[in-house]
Amino acid sequence: MEYDLGVSQVRRVLAALESRWPEGFDDCALMSFTHRVQRVMDYLGIRAAEQLEERILCAPESSYAELVSLLLPRTTELFRDPDFWKALRHEVLVPLRERGGDGLCVWVAGFDSGEELYSLCLLLASEGLLDGSSIVASHLVPHDWLREGLVLPSRRQKIDIANAESVLGESLRVKYCASADGECVLPGSLVSSVHFAKQSIRFVAWEDRLFHLVLCRNHLLYYGLSCSNANLELMASQLVAGGVLAVGIGEDLVNYQNGSKFTVLNERESLYRKLRL
Amino acid sequence: MRLIAIGGSAGSFHVVQHILRSLPSSYMCPILLCLHRPKDVRSGFKKALSIRATLPLVEPSDKDPIVPGHVYLAPSNYHLYVELGHRFALSTEDMVNHSRPSIDLLFCSVARVYRERAVGIILSGANRDGALGLLRLHRNGGYAIAQRPEDCAVSTMVEAAVEQGAVDATLSVDGIVEYIKSIA
Numbered sequence: 001m002e003y004d005l006g007v008s009q010v011r012r013v014l015a016a017l018e019s020r021w022p023e024g025f026d027d028c029a030l031m032s033f034t035h036r037v038q039r040v041m042d043y044l045g046i047r048a049a050e051q052l053e054e055r056i057l058c059a060p061e062s063s064y065a066e067l068v069s070l071l072l073p074r075t076t077e078l079f080r081d082p083d084f085w086k087a088l089r090h091e092v093l094v095p096l097r098e099r100g101g102d103g104l105c106v107w108v109a110g111f112d113s114g115e116e117l118y119s120l121c122l123l124l125a126s127e128g129l130l131d132g133s134s135i136v137a138s139h140l141v142p143h144d145w146l147r148e149g150l151v152l153p154s155r156r157q158k159i160d161i162a163n164a165e166s167v168l169g170e171s172l173r174v175k176y177c178a179s180a181d182g183e184c185v186l187p188g189s190l191v192s193s194v195h196f197a198k199q200s201i202r203f204v205a206w207e208d209r210l211f212h213l214v215l216c217r218n219h220l221l222y223y224g225l226s227c228s229n230a231n232l233e234l235m236a237s238q239l240v241a242g243g244v245l246a247v248g249i250g251e252d253l254v255n256y257q258n259g260s261k262f263t264v265l266n267e268r269e270s271l272y273r274k275l276r277l
Numbered sequence: 278m279r280l281i282a283i284g285g286s287a288g289s290f291h292v293v294q295h296i297l298r299s300l301p302s303s304y305m306c307p308i309l310l311c312l313h314r315p316k317d318v319r320s321g322f323k324k325a326l327s328i329r330a331t332l333p334l335v336e337p338s339d340k341d342p343i344v345p346g347h348v349y350l351a352p353s354n355y356h357l358y359v360e361l362g363h364r365f366a367l368s369t370e371d372m373v374n375h376s377r378p379s380i381d382l383l384f385c386s387v388a389r390v391y392r393e394r395a396v397g398i399i400l401s402g403a404n405r406d407g408a409l410g411l412l413r414l415h416r417n418g419g420y421a422i423a424q425r426p427e428d429c430a431v432s433t434m435v436e437a438a439v440e441q442g443a444v445d446a447t448l449s450v451d452g453i454v455e456y457i458k459s460i461a
Contacts, residue, residue, distance in 0.1 A: 004413065007361070007389060031358035031386040032368040073370050076377075080369070081354075082317075159316075218369045221339045228340075249319075250355045250367040252338035 009049035010034045016056040017071070021064060023140060024201030027227035032073070040070045065141045072140065073222055075115040078152060078177075078186075079163035081249055084217075085123055086167060087269040092213060092244055093127045103132025104212035109203065109235065110219030111139050114150045115160075120215060121190040122164070126172050130190070136206070137191075138199030146196070149188040152177075157184050202227055203234040210240045217270075218248035220256075229257050236261040241276040278345065278363065279306050279394045279460060282387045284380030284410070286313040286402025288430025290326070292450050293400070297330035297348060299454045304332060304461050305345040309357070311383045313376050313402065316354045323350055337365040351378035358386040374406035384410025388417040395419030396460065398453060399444075402434030412443035422456065423447045 010030060017025040037052065046052050059067060079085050096104060103124075108117050117137050124130040137143065152160045161184065164173045177184055201223065214235050220228040235245055236258060245262060247270045253259030262272035285293060289312060314322050327334045335341075336352040343349070343363045351357035356368040356378050366386075373379035380399070384407060387395045397414040399407045401424060415421040423444045426432040438444055448456060 004416070029358075029360060029366045029368075031360055031366055031382075031389065032356070032370065034389070035368075035370070035382060035385075073368065076369055076371055083319075218367075221367050221369070225340065248339075248367075248369070250339050250352055250369075252341070255338065255340040 005034050005038060005049055007034075010037055012053050013037055013049055013056065016053040020056055020059065024223075024227055027202075027224040029222050029224060032222060033071075036071055036073065043070065068140050069113075072111045073218075074113040075218075077156065077163055078115045078160035079119045079122075079167045080115070080218075081269070082163050082166035084246070084249060084269040084271075085119060087266045087271060088246065089123060089127065089167075091266055091271060093123070093129060097127055097129065101129075101132075103129050103134065105210065106133060106135045106213045106215065107206070107209075107211045107235075107238065108135065108137040109199065109214055109216040109231075112137065112143075114143065114146045115152075116215060116217060117146065117194065118150050118186050118190060119167075121194070122168060122172075122176055122186075125176070125190065126168055131193075135191075135194045136197055136209070136211075137194050138197045140198065140201065142196040142198050144196045146191055146194075147188045150186040152184040152186070154182055154184075160184065203231045205234060206238060209238065211238055211243060212240055213244045213246070214239055215246045217246055218250070220247060220251055225256070232256050232258040233261070236274055239274040241274060243274045245272045245274065246270065247272070278343075279396065280309065280343070280359070280387060280391045281306055281396045281398065281457060281460075282309045282311065282383055282414075283398045283400065284311045284384060284402075284407040284434075285400030286376075286380075286404065286406070286431075286434060288401030292424065292453075294326060294328070294330075295450055296454055296457065297326065297332065297334070300331050300458065301461075302331045303346075304458070306457075306461055307343050307345055308332075308348045308457075309351070309359070309383065309387070310348065311351045311357060311378050311380045311407075313378075313380075313406070314353055316377075319353050322353065326350065337367075339365065339367040341365045351383065356382045358382060359390050360386070361390055374404055376404070376406045380407030381410035385413050388414040388419060391419065393418030396422070396457075398422045398424075399435055399438045400424045401429035401431050403431045404433060405437040407434055408437035408441045408443060411438045412441045415443045415445065421445045422453060424453065425449050
């Protein structure tokens with residue numbers, strides 16, 4: 001946090017990103033983006049925002065993935081908000097299973113670093129619904145590398161394991177998230193059938209696809225109202241009637257103009273159901 | 278619109294309770310609280326803080342407007358920012374100073390957006406979170422207050438702020454209350 005960045009400097013960095021790779025960087029939540037820019041400057045040993053701006057404008061295409069991974073927020077816990085995952089099981093998965101369903105079509109939207117996707121797959125597996133489900137996971141840069149497995153950072157292992165046990169119980173947690181040599185690796189087999197796809201910051205419609213469930217948790221946080229409203233409208237259009245949207249527990253659809261397309265399924269855990277019209 | 282941001286950790290809870298009970302119900306300046314809190318306690322913390330508070334206490338959602346006459350508490354396991362346009366922003370990013378919510382992140386955003394209209398107050402706590410943010414606030418023209426170290430349950434947090442040269446005044450808890458009342 002060494003560099004004191006002004007709002008106009010951060011806006012110029014965003015403008016540089018958007019001009020170099022027009023993906024919707026021009027409508028980012030400024031203050032959290034400022035924090036990430038400062039971290040990137042620390043990492044790159046850059047002392048002035050103008051240097052970062054120049055580096056972005058002159059960056060080769062091959063550096064895009066690394067720059068994006070540095071500047072976009074990462075998911076910071078496995079099964080973040082365990083009560084949410086329990087509510088998802090109770091409100092969506094168990095009723096589906098009881099109706100004889102063997103899976104659902106899911107879109108994991110937003111720029112998940114793997115924890116959210118793996119949490120979903122673990123939960124589906126625990127309910128016997130993983131094999132019958134069709135899952136699309138989207139990112140600015142498709143995260144196919146997640147098929148190799150997900151290594152949970154050792155500094156965070158205690159939290160991740162506690163969250164997983166809270167949702168799955170101990171025996172299932174041990175089955176899927178066993179530690180060895182101080183490392184916890186989730187098996188890539190959990191995501192072997194996931195379709196990893198590219199998606200812009202400003203979402204673009206999937207053709208010929210409708211979903212029963214869209215997970216977009218703690219993603220709208222990072223973008224301004226214009227982008228978030230557009231993305232919410234797009235997600236609503238990609239859900240079947242009565243389909244479920246999950247946003248972060250710190251996100252409230254009342255703040256978005258397209259929030260009225262949904263009714264509340266579970267207010268505390270920010271689960272919403274698309275209105276049947 | 279002026280804005281008051283208060284940060285605290287170990288030993289600050291009862292101080293904040295005292296502040297919230299001492300303000301008139303007509304008090305209009307928004308107050309933001311960033312208190313280090315247990316990650317998985319979602320509603321009990323706010324409920325306990327609200328007891329006998331004279332102003333409505335809210336845990337804001339992302340993009341909620343900042344409304345005069347309200348007290349806002351950073352939600353558990355999120356960083357809290359203020360954005361241009363008098364709205365809140367949340368973030369789930371990595372902890373800062375082992376904390377989420379981080380006082381430094383809130384104070385830095387308050388410093389950038391509110392500048393000379395900002396008041397930052399640092400209370401008792403056991404780590405250095407908030408010291409750098411209070412310095413930014415002070416350098417951007419805001420007024421920076423630290424609880425008197427000898428009155429703190431744990432003085433690490435306020436001493437870190439004083440060491441940074443971030444502080445305009447060190448006050449007793451009653452002194453903090455009187456200052457807050459004076460800028461209504």
